[in-house]
Amino acid sequence: MKTFTPFFLKGAVLFGLILSCTAGLYSCKTNDVIQDTMVLGPPVETNHAETDYAPAFVGQTRAPGVTTRSNYTANVISTQLTSPWGITSLPDGRLLITQKAGTLRIATATGEVSEPITGLPTVDAAGQGGLLGICLDPNFASNRRLYWVFTDPQAGGNLTAVARGVLAANERQVENATVIYRATPVYAGTLHYGGRILFDRTGHLLVSTGERSDLATRAQAQDVGSALGKIVRITTEGQAAADNPTFTQGGARAELYTIGHRNPQGLAIHPETGDLWQGEHGPRGGDELNLIKPGANYGWPTITYGIEYSGAVIGDAIQQLPGMEQPVYYWDPVVSPSGMTFYNHSHHAAWRHNLFIGSLSGQHIVRLVIRDGKVVGEERLLAGENQRFRDVTQGADGALYAITDQGRLYRIY
Structure with missing residues (x-):
């Protein structure tokens, strides 16, 4: 067990106030009232940025550093997982976890892990592909239905697909697995599948898809006739939701919710406002956090705060254009944001809705x-753990549970 006792960075102490700071983060003024107290310090990022691009507004990058004021414990409760990718909480407090090669595992809050659960469609696990995000049907307690994203092997390549099935009563296999949606076109690549899935408050599925990375497909993030580089909104049967936004460009697919994404691996709904937030991998610099608006264009690859891995500029090196949304926040250098969740429990009051x-x-x-x-x-x-944190969720007990590419399951409480 590791107990983390926060240290306090030098900075302004807020008693009921948010500080709105300049780019240097040391000249601040009050602008709003909040319930909890924060200690602000210098940004947590201290490395040089990959670019010299200017943010569109103050606070869009390198926000003030904060420190959790209460003690918390972080335990590695299991090392038995193999390349886990997605995690969600079951109604009874256990955790359902996807493994990249194509099986599920169930873990308890004390780290007991089931044998692999089989019965899912074959996945293409090469590169960044495999069995990806997962979510439960809102009526899972009665119908035991699951929905998941996976890399579907096809003639000529593969694609991001969505399937559903029923977790058997013996919890050894998934029954009646059926593919309900495929994000075409097919492409022969191994990168940028997106892969997160969740239910919105209307009972429809939101699914993130990547633009498949290569120059040959990158532009399809802006193509409304393609499902690559998008957030799609579909029914539980895999059809386009009837009240989806309408895109003005000809030939737009009915399932599209937003366009202009690179490799979105994080989706989360704010527990109070119901807003949809999304995390997205940038190239070299320019990882993004976006507040999702139906029908909006998030710019990739036309605008970006990143550069090519070679160091070359992307397109016309533009960061702002009318009609394209700005990220609420971006990271440069990158952190590679993956799965995410809002905390919504009373145990750590200062974490609520973070x-x-x-x-x-x-x-x-x-x-x-x-x-x-x-x-x-x-x-x-957990910056000293030397782990690639792939996904994080809140458990029924109010703890955060996180999985890593190296196979660890953490309980943070």
């Missing part, structure tokens, strides 16, 4: 304090 994001290349869990649609504080949790 956003927690698994960080892959950054090897930590990002904690973001968000007020009025803006990031006002950032903290790095």
Whole structure:
């Protein structure tokens, strides 16, 4: 067991106030009232940015650093997982976890892990592909239905697909597995599948898809006739939701909810406002946190705060254009944001409605304090663990549970 006793960074102490700070983060003024007290310090990122691009507004990157003021414990409760990718909480407090190669596992809050659960469609697990995100039907307690995203092998390549099935009563297999949606076109690649899935408050599924990385497919993020680089909104039968936004460009697919995404691996709904938030991998620099608006264009690859891995600029090196949404927040250098969740429990009052994001290349869990649609504080949790944090969820017990590419399951409480 590790107990984390926060240290306090030098900075302003807020008693019922948010600080709105300049880019240097040391000249601040009060602008709103909040319930909890924060200690603000310098940004948690200290490395040089990959670019010299200017943010569109103050606080869009390198927000003030914050520190959790209460003690918390972080335990590795299991090391038995094999390349886990998605995690969600079952009604009885156990955890359902996807493994990249194509099986599920169930884990208890004390770290007991089931044998692999089989019966899912074959996945293409090469590269970044495999069995990806998962969510439960809102009526899971009575129908035991699951929905998941996976890399579907096809003639000529593969694609991001959505399937559903029923967890058998003996919890050894998934029954009646059926593919309900395929994000075409097929492409012969191994990168950028997106892969998160959740239910919105109307009972429809929101699914993130990647643009498949290569220059040959990158532009399809802007193509409304393609399902690549999008968030799609579908029914539980896999059809386009009837009240989806309408895109003005000809030939637009009915399932599209937003366009212009690169590799979105995080989706979460704010427990109070119902707003949809999304995390997205940028290239070299320019990882994004977006507040999702139906029908909006999030810009990739036309606008970006990143550059090519080679160091070359992307397109015309533009960061802002009319008709394209700005990220609420971006990271440069990247942290590689993956699965994420809002905390919504009374155990850690200061964490309530904060956003927690698994960080892959950054090897930590990002904690973001968000007020009025803006990031006002950032903290790095478990930064000394040297783990690629793939996903994080809140358990029924109020703890956070996180999985890592290396096969660990953490309980943070």
